[in-house]
Amino acid sequence: MSENAKQIHLAAHFPGVNNTTVWSDPASGSQIDFSSFVHLARTAERAKFDFLFLAEGLRLREQNGQIYDLDVVGRPDTFTVLAALAAVTDKLGLAGTINSTFNEPYEVARQFATLDHLSAGRAAWNVVTSWDEFTGENFRRGGYLAQPDRYERARQFLAATQVLFDSWRGDEVVADQGSGVFLGDPDAGAFDHHVSQFDITGQFNVPRSPQGRPVIFQAGDSEEGREFAASAADAIFTRHGTLEAGRAFYADVKGRLARYGRSPDELKILPGVTFVLGATDAEARERAHVIRHQQVSGQTAIKLLEQLWNRDLSGYDPDGPLPSVDPLAGENTVARGRASVRMHRDPLATAAEWRALAEAKQLSIRELIIEVSGRQSFIGTPAAVAASLNEFVQTDASDGFILVPHLTPGGLDEFADTVVPLLQERGVFRTEYAGDTLRDHLGLGAPRGPRDGAVVTR
Template structure:
C-alpha cells in the first residue's frame, strides 16, 4: 500500500529591511505603514496559508558604531501589528517572535492571551533567546546570558507562561452581572511560581483563550534549541535548504520527541524559504541572479566581510579582490553585542576558504558574498517550484515552508496566483480552511485534549 500524501503547510514571513528584501526596488513598499502589512496578510489568507509570521526587531543593527544599510527603518512593534491584522483577516494565523531573555512571563502571557481572544484563536508565539548585549542595553541588563543559561531561562519562561494560561479553567468561574460578583468559589487566574529565574505569584487577569495557549514556535538550531523544541514547541523553524540537510534535521528533531511522551505529528518542521518565479526555469535563473545583486550592494558586501574579518575594510573595493590581511581574532568585535558569540567560529579558516574559492572562480568581494550568502531556496517556473516543494515534504525534509518574498508587500502574489493552485490540484494543499483556529490549520490538538490523552495513557 502506498504511503498517503502529506498535506503541505505554507506560511508567509513579512521581512524587515535585511539581506533578503530588495527595499530599494521601485516595486517595494513601506516596511512600516500598516497598508503594507494588511496587503501582505490578505494575500496570504487568499492563498489559504496557515499563518503570517513577524520577526522581532529590538534594536537597529550597527557595525563600527554606525547603523548600516541592512536596517534603515527598524520595525514596528510586533503585537501592535498582529492585533491590527486580526481585524482585517478572518482565518490567517498570526505569529510573532517575542524574546524570552528581555521580557517577563506575566506581560508576555497577557499579550498573547489577549491576541488569541482578539483573533478568535489565531495567535502563535515564536520563543527566542538573545545573546546580544548591544540589544540588552535597551533593557538595563548590562550584558548577556551564557547559552546554557539562556535556554534554561527560556524553558522556565515558557513553563511559567503556560501556568498563567492554564490558571483559568473553562467555565469554573461564572460572573453574576446583576450583583457584580462571582458565583464560583474558584480563584480565577491564581498562580504561584517559584524557580531559578522567576519567583512570582498573583492572579492572571485574562480568561482562558480560544486555543487555551498560543501555538508555540522555536527557532534555535543548536542542540539545546532542538531539545527545547522537542520538549515544548508545536513547530520549529529550520534553516536547511537542501534535501539531504533537511532530512537529517527532520529525523534528528523528530527522534527526540518520544522521550517527552510526544508523537511525531505533534511537532512540525518548517524551514524558511525564499523563491524566484519565472515563466520558464531559465528565466527564473536569470531573474534570481539579478535579485541577488540587488540584495547585496557593494556597501553591504564590505559590511558582511567586516563581520568575518573584524576590521574596518571600508578602503577596499567591493568589486576587487579579498583582503590579504587576516581577520582580527581579538576580544573586541566590530559589531557590538557579538563579541562572545560569533557566526563564524573560526574566522581564520573561513578567510582561507573564501580566498581559495574567490581565486579559483575569479570572484570579487561582492561576488563572494553573493555566492556564499543566503540563496533563493526555490527558483523556477511555477510547476518546477510546486514540484520541488512537494518533493521536500513527501521526502520528510520538512512539513512545509515559511515563504519569504524579496519584494514586500506584493512579492507573495505570484506564488499565491501561480504555485498554490498547482499544489491544490495535486491534492497536497487545502482549498478551504478546515477550522477557525491556527491549531486547526496546523493539525494540532487543543492543549486540554493533549493533557487528557496523556492522563489516559
C-alpha cells in the same frame, strides 16, 4: 498524488530588516505603514496559508560603531500590529517573535492570551532568547545573561507562561445574571511559581483563551535549540537549504520527541525559504541573478565581509580580491545587534573556505558574497517550484515552509497566484480552511500539560 499525501503547511514571513529585503526596487513599499502588513496578510489568507510570521529585533543594528544604514531599518511593535491584523483577517494565524530576555512572563502571557482572544484562536509565539548587553541598553532590566543561563532562561520563561496560561481551566467565568455569580472559582488564575529565574505569585487576569495557549515556535538549529523544541515547541523555524540537510535535521528532531512522550506529528518543521519564479527556468534564473545583485551591492558585500573578518575593510574594493589579512579572532566588535555574526563559529576556517572558493571560481569580494550568502532556495517556473516544495515535504525534509519574499508588500502575490493552485491541484495543500484556529490549521491537538519535567512549581 495519493489521498494520504502529507499536507504542506505554508506561512508568510514579513520581509525583514536585512539584505534579503530589496528596498531599492521601484515596487518596494513601506516597511512600517499598516497597509503593507494588510496587503501581505490578505494575500496569505487568500492563498489559505497557515500563518503570517513577524521577526523582531530590539535594537537598531550597528556596524563600525554606527547605525547600519544599507538595509531596511525600522519595524512596528509585534503584538500591536498582530492585534490590528486580527481585524482584517478571519482565519490566518498570527505569529510573533517575542524575546524572553527583555520581557517578563506575566506581561507576555497577558499579551499572547489577549491576542488569542482578539483573534479567536490564531496566536503563535516564536520564543527567542538573546543576551547581548548591546540590546539590553534599551531596557531597564539590562540584558546580560551568562552563557549557561541563556536557554535556561528561555526554558524557564516558557514554562512560567505555561503555568499562567494553564491557571485558568476555561469554565470559571459563570456570569449568571440571575444568581449574581460572575466568577465561579475564587482561585481562578492562581499561581505560585518559584524557580531560579522567576519568583512570581498571584492570580493571572486573562481567562483561558480559545487555543488555551498560543502555538509555540522555536527558531534555531543548535543542539540546545533542538532539544528545547522537542520538549516544548509546536513548530520549529529552521534553515536547511538542501534536501539532504533537511532530511537529517528532520529525522534528528522528530527522533527526540518520543523522549518527551510526544508523537512526530506534534512538532512541525518549517524552514524559512526564499523563491524566485519565472515563465521559464531560464527567466527565473535571470531574475534570481538580478535580485542577488540588488541584495548584495558592492557596499553591502564589504559590510558582510567585515562581519566575518571582524575588521574595518572599508578600504577594500568590492570588485577586487579577498583581503589577505586574516579575520580578527575573539568577540565580534564590528557588527552589533545581529544574530548572523554568532553563526560564524570559526571565522578563520570560514575565511579559508571562502578564499579557496574565490580562487577556484575567480570571484571578487562581491561575487563571493553573492555566492556564499543567502542564495534563493527555490528558483524556477511555478510548476518546478511546486514540485520541489512538494518533494521536500513528501520525503520528510520538512512539513512545510515559511516563505520569505524579497519585496514588501507584494512579494508573495505571484506565488499565491501561481504556485499555490498547483499545490492544490496535487492535493497537497488546502483549498479551504478546515478549522478556525491556528492549531486546527497545523493539525495540532489541544495543548497538553506542562511537558518539561524540570519545571519546579510549588
